[in-house]
Structure formats: C-alpha cells, structure tokens
Amino acid sequence: MLSLVACAAWAQNPASTPSPAGKSELPAVQRAVHVCASCHGDFGRSTHKLYPALAGQTRDYMIRQMKDFRDQARAETDIQAYMWGISALLTDEQIEGLADYYAAQTPLPGKSRNAKLEAEGKQIFEQGVGDHTVRACTSCHGTNAQGDGAAPRLAGLHAEYVFRQLQAFKTPLRRHGNVMKSEAQALNDAQMKALAAYVMSR
Secondary structure, eight states, X not given: OOOHHHHGGGXXXXXXXXXXXXXXXXXXXHHHHHHHHHHHOGGGOOXXXXXXXXXXXXXXXXXXXXXXXXXXXXXXXXXHHHHHHHHTTOOHHHHHHHHHHHHTSOOOOOOOOOHHHHHHHHHHHHHOBTTTTBXXXXXXXXXXXXXXXXXXXXXXXXXXXXXXXHHHXXXXXXXXXXXXXXXXXXXXXXXXXXXXXXXXXX
C-alpha cells in the first residue's frame, strides 16, 4: 500500500479540460486510478477480501462514498486513516471522474463457496425477514444485486467485506444510509453472513 506522502502528488496538477470521453479520462483521474489499484485491483477488480471491488459499482453510490470519506463522515477504523487521507486530495471533478471510470468497468464473476449458506441468504435477499421486519434487498439493490443509483452494486463483493459493512451500519461509523441502518439493526450475525455469502456468489 502506498504511503499518503507518496500519493500526494497525483492530485496536485491543475485539472485539464475533460476530453470527449468524459471526466474519467482526465490525467488527474487516471493518476488516481493507478493509486486506487494498489488496494482495489486493476480496473477495480479486487481479489482481496478486505478491499471492495469497484468495477461496475453504481456512479451515484461511488460519488457519495468518496465524498463521505473526504468529509470524514465514513469512519470504519480499519481504513479510516488511509481513505481520509487519500480522499482529502480529490476534487469534486476527480471524484466524478473516478465514479465514471469504475462504473464502466466489467466486474469479475461472483464466487460460490457455501451453497447452503447462499440459499439462506437468497431467501432473505429476495423475501426479507418476518413480516417486513427486514425488507427484501431486491427493492433497492435489484433482482441480481446489481445496484441502482444510490443503492450500491453488491454482486460479487467479498463476503467478509459485506459482513463488516452490515455490522458497521449498526454503529455511528457510517453516518449516512438511514435505510441500511434500520435494516441492519434487525439482522443478526448469522443472517448477515448468509446475505454476504449470497451476494458474493452473484
């Protein structure tokens, strides 16, 4: 992982005029993509369980999360210092360019590891829990966990990462996401692990 000092240079050059291809082609955005790859993988196709895949992620969600890190409104303890430092260097234009870039990338296919657990997660994802205690995840994240607008793509994300994020929504570490805060409060760890296993397999 690159140090914050070593990463500081890539966002310092004045912004160029966007090319016809859009903000994702700005030199400052391409430098940022190179830095992001050190954790999130080439083209955002992460193969590490601690770092989320960014390829195919929805544009609106990416913009919100990068701004939350920049504003220090998202504060998971394992990534706080690094992501706060990196995002502090980003302008709105660079954030939009990064979101455009990753939204256009083709994600890796999902991985199945535990068919029984995935089946349990599929039921929760498609039907919710109880009498609307937890709503069906499809209502926001789509029938294939592909995401839509401000609701993130979950398909193919590492189960360990998804589980940690569901836990984080029960705490003040993720200040935004009121809908998910409510849903997560009603889920126990076993249900979270089932959901995480299912979306990773998509």
